[in-house]
Structure formats: C-alpha cells, structure tokens
Amino acid sequence: MDHTQSPEDAAARFLDRLSGSRRLLVAISGGSDSTGLLIALDRALRSRRLPHSLATVTIDHRLRAESTAEAETVGTLCASLGIPHHIIAWNDEKPKTGISAAAREARYRLLANAAREVGTDLIVTGHTLDDQEETVAMRATRAAEDNLGLAGMADATLNDRRFWLLRPFLSVRRQDIRDYLRQIDIGWIDDPSNEDRKYERVRVRQDRTAIDPDAIRAAGVERTELSRQAAAILRAHASSYAALLVKLPPEVIDIQSPAFQHALSTLCAVAGGRSHRPGRDSMDRLISFLATGRTGRITLSRALVERRKDGLFLMRENRDISPLEIPAGETAEWDGRFRIANRGEETLLVGPGQSPPPLPEPLGLAEGIIRHLNRIGPSVTAGKAIVMRAGTSSGSLDLEPCLPLFDRFLPAFDLDLANAVATLMGRKDYCPPPFNPY
CATH class of the missing domain: 3.40.50.620 (HUPs)
Structure with a gap:
C-alpha cells in the first residue's frame, strides 16, 4: 500500500x-x-x-x-x-x-x-x-x-x-x-x-x-510497543538506590521476553553511563548467562550485572572511573552518570566514593553490594573536605543523574521507556512532544 x-x-x-x-x-x-x-x-x-x-x-x-x-x-x-x-x-x-x-x-x-x-x-x-x-x-x-x-x-x-x-x-x-x-x-x-x-x-x-516503506512504518510501531512494554516492566518491578543501583526481582526475569530483554539492555546502558545499548553479541552473552539460572556476575558496556538469589542487580562496573575537576560556577558530567553544578567558590574534585554511603534499611543489600556501591558512587571534595558522597546532599552543588541513552537524542518511540527510567533514577519526566493527542 x-x-x-x-x-x-x-x-x-x-x-x-x-x-x-x-x-x-x-x-x-x-x-x-x-x-x-x-x-x-x-x-x-x-x-x-x-x-x-x-x-x-x-x-x-x-x-x-x-x-x-x-x-x-x-x-x-x-x-x-x-x-x-x-x-x-x-x-x-x-x-x-x-x-x-x-x-x-x-x-x-x-x-x-x-x-x-x-x-x-x-x-x-x-x-x-x-x-x-x-x-x-x-x-x-x-x-x-x-x-x-x-x-x-x-x-x-x-x-x-x-x-x-x-x-x-x-x-x-x-x-x-x-x-x-x-x-x-x-x-x-x-x-x-x-x-x-x-x-x-x-x-x-x-x-x-x-x-519497503510499510516495513519501516511497521518497525516504528513495533519499537514503540516494545518500549511501552519495557516501561511497564520497570514501573511494576524495578527499584533503585541513589541512581547507583537497579534491582529486578527474580520473578520478573524472563529471557524469552523481548520486552524484558529490551528493559535489561536499557538498564545496562544506564548503569554504565552509555549513550547506546549493548550490541547484540554482548546481550547474547548476558542472556546465555541468565539462562544457566546460576548466581554470579557478568560485565558489559561498563555495567556489572550480578545475579543473586534475591534478584538481579545492575551497577556501574568498578573500572576506568576517572576523577574530574569542576571549577567554581561550572557544570560538568562525571562518568556519564551524574551532572554536577558547582555553586560554591572552590574547585570541586569528583571521583569514586571514599566512604560508605548511607543506605536505607529496607533495601536489605548484601555487604558485597554495599562495598561495590561505595567504590562506584561519586565522592565530591573541595580541598581535603568531603562536600558530598552518594546518597547525601550539599548546599554548594547540584547533582543530578545523567541518562546519556536518552538525554542527547530521545526518539519519540522511546519516550515512555525514557520516562520510566527517569522516574526510577529520581528525575522528572522528559518534556512531551508538541502534538495534539489523536
């Protein structure tokens, strides 16, 4: 047609x-x-x-x-x-x-x-x-x-x-x-x-x-629906802490589900601070790992995926996390995961955490995961003084999670999924397109 x-x-x-x-x-x-x-x-x-x-x-x-x-x-x-x-x-x-x-x-x-x-x-x-x-x-x-x-x-x-x-x-x-x-x-x-x-x-x-233009059009409809289903999974089942960790409960792991795979690849990109989802080969490795049903861990796209008895945990891999200086009055992105605005009068140094972040009791996280979050979370110092670390706030700076997968270019296909991830990471929804609803 x-x-x-x-x-x-x-x-x-x-x-x-x-x-x-x-x-x-x-x-x-x-x-x-x-x-x-x-x-x-x-x-x-x-x-x-x-x-x-x-x-x-x-x-x-x-x-x-x-x-x-x-x-x-x-x-x-x-x-x-x-x-x-x-x-x-x-x-x-x-x-x-x-x-x-x-x-x-x-x-x-x-x-x-x-x-x-x-x-x-x-x-x-x-x-x-x-x-x-x-x-x-x-x-x-x-x-x-x-x-x-x-x-x-x-x-x-x-x-x-x-x-x-x-x-x-x-x-x-x-x-x-x-x-x-x-x-x-x-x-x-x-x-x-x-x-x-x-x-x-x-x-x-x-x-x-x-x-075939019809095939392109159908692929667009399919992608929109896939993103909608992935968003529904995250809204119903995913939990997070301080934009450092996302947890999926065991019952939601369904490696045969395209929507679950799409949600999982999206979370891997977010955890790793990447602007692209993992490639097909990397995702195949991850799905093969999950198919064994065993506990353990695997890395891809700078993300660490750890399977435990109580669920699937996605975090930044503890590797190649570089420090960053932010002069007074400037804003910068650190590690593709956080945008930090320096509202103080001193240069800030941002690097991996230096002390354990405070964690709320209801999460019930294992000590190994807590130690890992400490290593990958941001610690912000001015001189020798710690201004802020993961899970805390400071009056001299603004810290907001970055989502490179969506922040630079967000096709309307993925808007629902992007908003689900933004909510999970403690951010506001993206602005809606300028069209009247059909």
Whole structure:
C-alpha cells in the first residue's frame, strides 16, 4: 500500500497536529528537501490561517567555498516570503577524519543555539522518505541491539532534553518535492557532496536495493510497543538506590521476553553511563548467562550485572572511573552518570566514593553490594573536605543523574521507556512532544 504524501498534504497534516500556537524554526540548506518544506509550510499556514509562525536558519558548515554565497541565496528566498532568516557558521577547526559525524554534531548544536535566539523549542527539518530508507539501510549493517534501527528516524526526537526535532516529510519522496518546486517555479541548490562516494550515505543511496516503506512504518510501531512494554516492566518491578543501583526481582526475569530483554539492555546502558545499548553479541552473552539460572556476575558496556538469589542487580562496573575537576560556577558530567553544578567558590574534585554511603534499611543489600556501591558512587571534595558522597546532599552543588541513552537524542518511540527510567533514577519526566493527542 502506498502511504506516501504530497508535500502540501504532509505540511498541512503536520501543522494540524501541533498543539497551541507554535513558533517553528525551519532548518533550510537551500537544497530541494528543505526548500520544499519551507514553501509547503508557508503556503499551508497562509491558506489555513493557523496560529503558528515560521523562522528559518541556515547552518553554513564552511566545508565548501560556495557555502556562504548559498546561505545568502537562501536568505533572499526567505526575505521574499517575509520570513526571518538567520545564518550561523560552523567556524570550529574541522577534523581530519570523521567529518560527517562532526558536522552533524555541530549542526544540532548550532540549531539549538538558533532556536534559543528565536525563542522556540521546535526545530523542523526536511528529512524525506528517501533519507529514511537510507538511514534504515545504513543501520541494518550495524550490530544494533534487536535491530531497533530498522524503525528508522522518528518523526519527533527530543534533543538535549529541550528541543524537539520534527520531521514532517518522512512520508514524502524527494522526487515529489522537486516536482512540486518546479510546478511553482522555485529553484534549489544542488550540493555536489551529495554525489561523492567517499561518504557512506552516498554509497548507500547509489547502491542500495529498495526498502519497503510499510516495513519501516511497521518497525516504528513495533519499537514503540516494545518500549511501552519495557516501561511497564520497570514501573511494576524495578527499584533503585541513589541512581547507583537497579534491582529486578527474580520473578520478573524472563529471557524469552523481548520486552524484558529490551528493559535489561536499557538498564545496562544506564548503569554504565552509555549513550547506546549493548550490541547484540554482548546481550547474547548476558542472556546465555541468565539462562544457566546460576548466581554470579557478568560485565558489559561498563555495567556489572550480578545475579543473586534475591534478584538481579545492575551497577556501574568498578573500572576506568576517572576523577574530574569542576571549577567554581561550572557544570560538568562525571562518568556519564551524574551532572554536577558547582555553586560554591572552590574547585570541586569528583571521583569514586571514599566512604560508605548511607543506605536505607529496607533495601536489605548484601555487604558485597554495599562495598561495590561505595567504590562506584561519586565522592565530591573541595580541598581535603568531603562536600558530598552518594546518597547525601550539599548546599554548594547540584547533582543530578545523567541518562546519556536518552538525554542527547530521545526518539519519540522511546519516550515512555525514557520516562520510566527517569522516574526510577529520581528525575522528572522528559518534556512531551508538541502534538495534539489523536
């Protein structure tokens, strides 16, 4: 079944879904996809008299000599539409390797800066169904846990816990966008790097076989449901202490359940302070260990998983935990597990615990686990004085658990699961997407 949409229909549907009165920052490079997105959104807003407004930004990566002039050309188009336009240049020194990944990170950082300037938390990008298929093809070659990447890009992704990256054109073909622009006599800029085979995405685009869009859509629905079921497991059964340990009772261990495996891999990433779940090979080792039914321990992704008679305990592995200095007035992340804001006047040193943390009696933890928590928990000192250790608080600093798996990029597929983990770790829910409920 063909579920593709025209640019006009996709833009109208997207705008109709938005709740309240919203300001949208449209990321526009001048290529056909982002140009078609801007034009379709602008026309839909004008014809439907919706309460939303547009602003635009072009990120000039300064990777080609023509990029600055192209950004100015985009500005001319936006001015003709009466839409504010901002140009932000990536002026940092460019790496000799990994330029695509570095440019991507810079782009999202600069987009967030632009969103702050225009007073919005909604960033709209022109990713198309073609981009979606390329993304799925690229992810299929990687050892992703349970092939979660086959769901592709979510139509909404939370960036840095604040900015929603919205993709209205994931059901729109690039050729349809170009046909649309030709019909209304609006041109676009072709970036020659889009044909350069030194980039993985270009090779995938030119070499890949067709991918069924319905399969991608079904994978997205399946991933959302898997995350919902994993969240239900955590809410019903998981307990934690000071964001250092998560316990699952024996009765919830079900290695045949995809939802349990998904919850478990998520907790491993959280315990290890990782931004990605363990790979399939690592999870296979863990599942094989659990299948024996024996007590013992195993490590993966910097996490320690210990099975005892009274349940499964997940903690940070006691290895490669480096100290960190935080100057007065600054905020930093330690070990991928805690974000610490130094509100005092002295430099803080954060490292593994120096004295046993106070533990509440109801947990009934074994002495071995208590000793381990002491070794992996944060101890914060100023000079020779201990300012704070795990399980305590201090007026001179703010300490909050980090969740790198979700904090940087949180696809809407995983929002329910992310909120369940946040609650478990003593954090507030992530902000909801800006859409009306169906």
